Amino acid sequence: MLTETVDAVVIGTGAGGAPLLARLAAAGLKVVALEAGKHWNPATDFATDEKSQEKLFWNDERLSAGNDPLPFGSNNSGTGVGGSTLHYTAYTPRAQPDDLQLRTDFGVGEDWPLGFDQLEPYYDEVEQFLGVSGPSPYPWGPTRKRAYALGPLPINGAGQLMERGCKTLGIKTSPAANAALSAGYYQEGVGHRPACANRGFCQAGCTIGAKASMDVTYIPLAIHHGAEIRPESFVTQLVQDASGRISEVIYIRNGQEERQRCRFVFLCAGTVETARLLLMNNLANSSGQVGRNLMAHTGLQIWGEFEEDVRPYKGIPGALISEDTHRPKQADFAGGYLLQSIGVMPLTYISQMARARGIWGQDLKRAALAYNHVAGINILGDCLPYEQNYLELSDEKDIRGLPKPRIYFSNGDNEKRMTAHADKIMRDIWDAAGAKNVWAFPRNAHVIGTCRMGTDPAKAVVNPDGQSFDIPNLFISDNSTFPSALSVNPALTIMALSLRTADRFLEKYK
Amino acid sequence: MHYPEGTVRSLLNTNQVTKATRQALTERLTSPAYQPQFFSASEFALLQAICDRLLPQEADDKPIDIAGGIDKRLFQNESDGWRYDTMPADGDAYKLGLAGVEETAQLFFQQAFQQLAGSQQDDVLLNIQRSVAPGKTWEHLPAGRFFEELLTEATHIYYSHPLAQEAIGYVGMADVPTWQRISLNELEDREPRKVNG
Ligand SMILES: Cc1cc2nc3c(=O)[nH]c(=O)nc-3n(C[C@H](O)[C@H](O)[C@H](O)COP(=O)(O)OP(=O)(O)OC[C@H]3O[C@@H](n4cnc5c(N)ncnc54)[C@H](O)[C@@H]3O)c2cc1C
Numbered sequence A: 001m002l003t004e005t006v007d008a009v010v011i012g013t014g015a016g017g018a019p020l021l022a023r024l025a026a027a028g029l030k031v032v033a034l035e036a037g038k039h040w041n042p043a044t045d046f047a048t049d050e051k052s053q054e055k056l057f058w059n060d061e062r063l064s065a066g067n068d069p070l071p072f073g074s075n076n077s078g079t080g081v082g083g084s085t086l087h088y089t090a091y092t093p094r095a096q097p098d099d100l101q102l103r104t105d106f107g108v109g110e111d112w113p114l115g116f117d118q119l120e121p122y123y124d125e126v127e128q129f130l131g132v133s134g135p136s137p138y139p140w141g142p143t144r145k146r147a148y149a150l151g152p153l154p155i156n157g158a159g160q161l162m163e164r165g166c167k168t169l170g171i172k173t174s175p176a177a178n179a180a181l182s183a184g185y186y187q188e189g190v191g192h193r194p195a196c197a198n199r200g201f202c203q204a205g206c207t208i209g210a211k212a213s214m215d216v217t218y219i220p221l222a223i224h225h226g227a228e229i230r231p232e233s234f235v236t237q238l239v240q241d242a243s244g245r246i247s248e249v250i251y252i253r254n255g256q257e258e259r260q261r262c263r264f265v266f267l268c269a270g271t272v273e274t275a276r277l278l279l280m281n282n283l284a285n286s287s288g289q290v291g292r293n294l295m296a297h298t299g300l301q302i303w304g305e306f307e308e309d310v311r312p313y314k315g316i317p318g319a320l321i322s323e324d325t326h327r328p329k330q331a332d333f334a335g336g337y338l339l340q341s342i343g344v345m346p347l348t349y350i351s352q353m354a355r356a357r358g359i360w361g362q363d364l365k366r367a368a369l370a371y372n373h374v375a376g377i378n379i380l381g382d383c384l385p386y387e388q389n390y391l392e393l394s395d396e397k398d399i400r401g402l403p404k405p406r407i408y409f410s411n412g413d414n415e416k417r418m419t420a421h422a423d424k425i426m427r428d429i430w431d432a433a434g435a436k437n438v439w440a441f442p443r444n445a446h447v448i449g450t451c452r453m454g455t456d457p458a459k460a461v462v463n464p465d466g467q468s469f470d471i472p473n474l475f476i477s478d479n480s481t482f483p484s485a486l487s488v489n490p491a492l493t494i495m496a497l498s499l500r501t502a503d504r505f506l507e508k509y510k
Numbered sequence B: 001m002h003y004p005e006g007t008v009r010s011l012l013n014t015n016q017v018t019k020a021t022r023q024a025l026t027e028r029l030t031s032p033a034y035q036p037q038f039f040s041a042s043e044f045a046l047l048q049a050i051c052d053r054l055l056p057q058e059a060d061d062k063p064i065d066i067a068g069g070i071d072k073r074l075f076q077n078e079s080d081g082w083r084y085d086t087m088p089a090d091g092d093a094y095k096l097g098l099a100g101v102e103e104t105a106q107l108f109f110q111q112a113f114q115q116l117a118g119s120q121q122d123d124v125l126l127n128i129q130r131s132v133a134p135g136k137t138w139e140h141l142p143a144g145r146f147f148e149e150l151l152t153e154a155t156h157i158y159y160s161h162p163l164a165q166e167a168i169g170y171v172g173m174a175d176v177p178t179w180q181r182i183s184l185n186e187l188e189d190r191e192p193r194k195v196n197g
């Protein structure tokens, strides 16, 4: 409807968009979410098959440049109502307070313009709402005010092997905090969700709703409070009025251009698409920082083969964690990382093995035959912002005639030293656990940055409330606003910030 | 050592797989012979010969059609979400790369790739993989990246096929009864055991 002006348009329904959408709707605002992807029905649309679930990835082509070009698609970004949470592994550790002050502690990177105390109540709220399963007490970080909503999930083969190796080396481990249900969970406005069936398929869609993707948690809550979701609506333009505010959002639906007038816009399209939309529309960039400060977690994986039958397709893939490497003693790098055991689906494992090890012929078939006996450990480490890492619009056009994004990424010295440190520890763990044919898959996961939050309009794109310095009725809530990468998986922090952004907005403007 | 045959195929007929899963896998299992639409007949034959070296299939196997999968994707202009900036568009890269394989084969052995013995074909491919293959083509196309992309896509298509999954003892698709026995060395009845010979 062209004439109706809604209170807010939310662009994107992933970790950054969905919680905020529910909050605004609950406050009585008239809100519309525009989502490029489809609204799936997991029970009938999600086969337990990796190939048929590729439809959950953001498959529009991106150009990957730099010394360590980032893979997108399956490695990085999703689409559909629920965004990348449709196929995230659902590890949900909290950031620790010192993650937010890298510059203060190490003299590099950036401090966050808000402290841990600002995030903690939201962490707590999100964990309880999603029904995060985890141990109590959790061994690292500040003491939690409340236990996790549910007890930990059972540990699968990979987790048991990592536990065994770590014990020998004196590294403390714990069942991970995971946003998948270890018991049935009921919530007002959402309904009943069943316990995890140990089907090991989190990196694709969960057919039963046990994994807390946004489509089975914050989206139903938002709809319950009256939000409208428009799937398959690809936003192309944000139109400014004479005063410089965004008055209208233009999107493509069924090949038709549609318009939606609004009082406020919340841009939650993820690190790459948020920056791309702003650059295409030449908006919110008086600082020249849109697309800059792009980061990607160090994500080295070490795989090994074991005598034991592991069957890596069973159990929650993200089972065991250690944060003993959060700030390693005598480290030659800033920040730190965490260690996680990983289960894996066969197609993901074998294709990445072919790519990384470059083996083929009978060698490849032999290595593939060992699939039932493999287990992996993964790190997630901080990454500093660098001049050389950024996103720009290329001259090449996508199927809609819009410029494809080109993303430059090269690991810096800090990431290289951190990865070397982790490589040694993980190999030691697998040695101690009895692994053979150990191999490393160097990678970076999670794209972060591009629309940094800060207090200085010359150096940041949004203020600590997620509000654009240039356009007062434009807010950004997604992985793009992180000033630093953090040494933990991002989704929980994105959701916590999303709720904080909504609350700050409601205080000021409702 | 191998896994018994028929495990996935028999599971597909039970209520241990969901309807959506059965449909996806059955389609792949029973797909009719594919006629190339993107590649020319000679390009397609060359691609098949290369895929036979990357993922050798026994003569008495019902072959898994890797080249057909690649052709189909390129014909439908589908992407996996990204591309190395140093590479041309996927379709161009494949056409150029196939010409490069032929060129290298001629320079090494003065013969067409498909005429070479298996070990000679491997020689050609290995040199391309290591980015040391001779040929003008490789001045325009990074040989190592071409090989990496081809190998990854071929592997991906091959191991998404139920017969290849059966061969490695994967039965994760049979998830309706849920998995209760998930510890090391704990198997459910429906999980195949390795056999000798
Ligand atoms: C395989 C995998 C495993 C992961 N595992 C974990 C994990 O264990 N723990 C963790 O914390 N994180 C994990 N992540 C990362 C996590 O999923 C993301 O960091 C998080 O979802 C990002 O949130 P976001 O809101 O920034 O973007 P997204 O969740 O990606 O949401 C963006 C949404 O915007 C939509 N959109 C984009 N452009 C437009 C447009 N122009 N118009 C309309 N809509 C648009 C997209 O379709 C998408 O739905 C994983 C990710 C992947 C891919």
Ligand code: SF4
Pocket: A180, A181, A195, A196, A197, A198, A199, A200, A201, A202, A203, A205, A206, A207, A208, A209, A210, A211, A315, A316, A317
């Ligand atoms: S392991 Fe559990 S949470 Fe993950 S997809 Fe399977 S049932 Fe869902």
